[in-house]
Amino acid sequence: MKTRLVNIAAGLGVAIACATVVHAGELTDRIASGKSIRIGFANEEPFAFPDSNNQPVGFVNAIALGVLKQMGYNNIETVVTDWGGLIPGLQSGRFDMATGGLYILKSRCESVTFSEPLAKVTDALIVKAGNPKGLTNYGDIATKGAMMVTGIGYSNIEQAKKAGVPETQIMQVPGQTEILAAVEAGRADAGASGYLLSQSVAAKSGGKLEVTDPDAMPESTHNWVSIAFRDSDKDFVEKFNEAQKKYVGTPEMMKAVKAYGYDAKLLPGDKVAEWVCANR
Structure with missing residues (x-):
């Protein structure tokens, strides 16, 4: 009986060892072998x-x-x-x-x-300092009849349309340089892009522009x-x-x-x- 118990214990030990090997993934094995x-x-x-x-x-x-x-x-x-x-x-x-x-x-x-x-990460709006029109999200652009500018092919176009912004209120330009110029010149009331990109664009305005709170944007963004x-x-x-x-x-x-x-x-x-x- 003692021999049988020892064999069972040994068998369990092998099973546990095998389970451990199976559980350890490729990266764990790689690190264990001293690789980067x-x-x-x-x-x-x-x-x-x-x-x-x-x-x-x-x-x-x-x-x-x-x-x-x-x-x-x-x-x-x-x-x-x-x-x-x-x-x-x-x-x-x-x-x-x-x-x-x-x-x-x-x-x-x-x-x-x-x-x-x-x-x-989410979308945000670039507006003139002080946000004179009180634009915080796409819904505001739609209801206040504001003009939005964004990049050609940007996902912001689809998101704005979902919120009810008509195409006549969406200006499309090549990229962030043109978005910055349109808002600074007053051709658009707000520029739309991702929050990080919006920060980058606004930072180049010398304090003329600011970025809205991204938490005000729809959850879908x-x-x-x-x-x-x-x-x-x-x-x-x-x-x-x-x-x-x-x-x-x-x-x-x-x-x-x-x-x-x-x-x-x-x-x-x-x-x-x-x-x-x-x-x-």
């Missing part, structure tokens, strides 16, 4: 982009590196790719984390595992930025999320991302990746 953690991103300023020395900068990279440092990882390798290559590159094993500023979307959740959100991992690395993602929760919003993090326009308005709030996957 490879982060992949495109040239998407201010989210994630390479500096002149090909080092990872941008607020998503800053947060990712800060979290990894909290976890005790400093052996990091940079892989720069194009935007369309982020998820394929992750899946093919070219890199281990996609830090390129990806929105959590249902379609993407079918292919990768996202960390918990690290930023909430809210998206959450995250870091993508392979589905096989869920064990690592769980540990990453624990460290990220302790890091995001701290003075150390806010200092690291300040240069990229990330402020308290971009903190992710209480939405979790599972909810965003189901609702975006």
